[in-house]
Amino acid sequence: MPRAIRGVLIECDPSIKSIIMNINESEANAYVIEDLDDSHLVVQESKVQDLKRRLDDHLKETIPEIDRDSDSDRDVKQDKKGW
Amino acid sequence: IVDQIRLWQLDTERMATTNGFLFKEFDDYKEYISVVTFADEIGVLQWRNDRKGMFFITYAGLSQVKDFVKNKNKEKKAGK
Numbered sequence: 001m002p003r004a005i006r007g008v009l010i011e012c013d014p015s016i017k018s019i020i021m022n023i024n025e026s027e028a029n030a031y032v033i034e035d036l037d038d039s040h041l042v043v044q045e046s047k048v049q050d051l052k053r054r055l056d057d058h059l060k061e062t063i064p065e066i067d068r069d070s071d072s073d074r075d076v077k078q079d080k081k082g083w
Numbered sequence: 084i085v086d087q088i089r090l091w092q093l094d095t096e097r098m099a100t101t102n103g104f105l106f107k108e109f110d111d112y113k114e115y116i117s118v119v120t121f122a123d124e125i126g127v128l129q130w131r132n133d134r135k136g137m138f139f140i141t142y143a144g145l146s147q148v149k150d151f152v153k154n155k156n157k158e159k160k161a162g163k
Contacts, residue, residue: 004104009129009139012098040130042105
């Protein structure tokens, strides 16, 4: 008899998947039920929102371009105020 | 249209998610193939790997796939 395991299938870039696997390892494998292939994995249903939040946090930390953009916007606004 | 929604999801959320069930640990390859083929035919299959003998179906597809597995087992027992 086969087993049916309840969970959420995630399809993503291999780069995103490796970040998810790192988060999973740092939390004693609490998120991932099964590592399927380069771009697919199954995670605990109750942990999906938590995982999305942690992934967003991680991406914010590692993509500094966004910060630089907002800085430049602020500079423009400040200049306008100065006039 | 489904593909477009999926691409849009990937772009905005960086990942596409599907609630459902992972099927694994089939007795043999023949049993696996018959069940995964059924799941594909009724349109609930989301992912498969024939080498690993595993597949993932949507949440809504469970009852039909489960019934199919049960019936297959009954047939197997009756055949013996």
